[in-house]
Amino acid sequence: MLQVQNVFKSYLTPQGPLPVLQGIDLTLKPGSSLALMGESGSGKSTLLHLIAGLDKVDSGSISSGEHRLDRMNEAQLANWRRTEIGLVFQQYNLIGSLRIEDNLAFQARLAGRHDPRWQHHLVQRLGLGELLKRYPEQLSGGQQQRVALGRALAAQPKLLLADEPTGSLDEATSDEVLRLLLELLDDTPTTLLMVTHSQRVAARLAERVVLSSGRLT
Numbered sequence: 170m171l172q173v174q175n176v177f178k179s180y181l182t183p184q185g186p187l188p189v190l191q192g193i194d195l196t197l198k199p200g201s202s203l204a205l206m207g208e209s210g211s212g213k214s215t216l217l218h219l220i221a222g223l224d225k226v227d228s229g230s231i232s233s234g235e236h237r238l239d240r241m242n243e244a245q246l247a248n249w250r251r252t253e254i255g256l257v258f259q260q261y262n263l264i265g266s267l268r269i270e271d272n273l274a275f276q277a278r279l280a281g282r283h284d285p286r287w288q289h290h291l292v293q294r295l296g297l298g299e300l301l302k303r304y305p306e307q308l309s310g311g312q313q314q315r316v317a318l319g320r321a322l323a324a325q326p327k328l329l330l331a332d333e334p335t336g337s338l339d340e341a342t343s344d345e346v347l348r349l350l351l352e353l354l355d356d357t358p359t360t361l362l363m364v365t366h367s368q369r370v371a372a373r374l375a376e377r378v379v380l381s382s383g384r385l386t
């Protein structure tokens with residue numbers, strides 16, 4: 170279970186501190202799925218980055234079991250990202266110099282959890298079997314995003330953080346990618362936190378929260 174408690178975060182700007190998160194409370198149960206919505210600039214990516222351990226809170230706590238992210242040093246945060254977090258972005262972020270099969274295995278290898286049988290299962294479920302020897306630039310956007318999902322899930326993360334994962338896809342492709350993701354998550358204890366601007370996408374997840382004026386509603 171991931172718990173965010175009373176989290177505040179500001180950025181320093183030339184005009185002074187810009188308060189972005191002003192008392193965020195959030196609980197993510199294992200296996201749950203939550204859509205994080207809110208206007209552009211409301212702080213959705215900021216919150217995702219804090220949970221991913223890519224940035225630090227000003228105050229408040231983020232905890233997962235006995236792990237306290239807000240008390241981790243850089244090496245511990247790097248380990249948190251490597252072993253517990255799967256990240257998926259709007260722009261796929263595959264490694265251009267690696268074939269699809271090696272992109273898929275990349276994070277699982279880093280996490281020390283490469284499991285050929287689980288990867289094979291993901292390849293089958295995501296329909297990537299014909300594409301394994303290709304490079305990312307030889308794939309469509311929807312295909313690349315399926316690889317990015319496979320890469321994130323291959324490492325069997327506790328938490329999958331997805332920042333507008335269907336934002337670059339047309340409606341039909343977006344629906345297909347989301348369907349595959351939700352089906353795959355049914356087979357795992359992985360929790361999904363997804364930033365989306367789309368009500369259609371948000372409606373497919375179990376829960377929805379909106380970030381506004383630094384707070385969740």
Ligand SMILES: Nc1ncnc2c1ncn2[C@@H]1O[C@H](COP(=O)(O)OP(=O)(O)OP(=O)(O)O)[C@@H](O)[C@H]1O
Nearest residue numbers: 180181182187189208209210211212213214215216
């Ligand atoms: N590194 C930074 N330094 C200064 N200000 C920042 C930084 N990162 C983000 N901000 C500001 O913090 C606010 C929240 O940004 P954030 O990217 O979290 O919003 P968002 O809700 O994800 O937006 P979008 O939907 O447009 O992606 C914005 O006003 C943004 O300009």
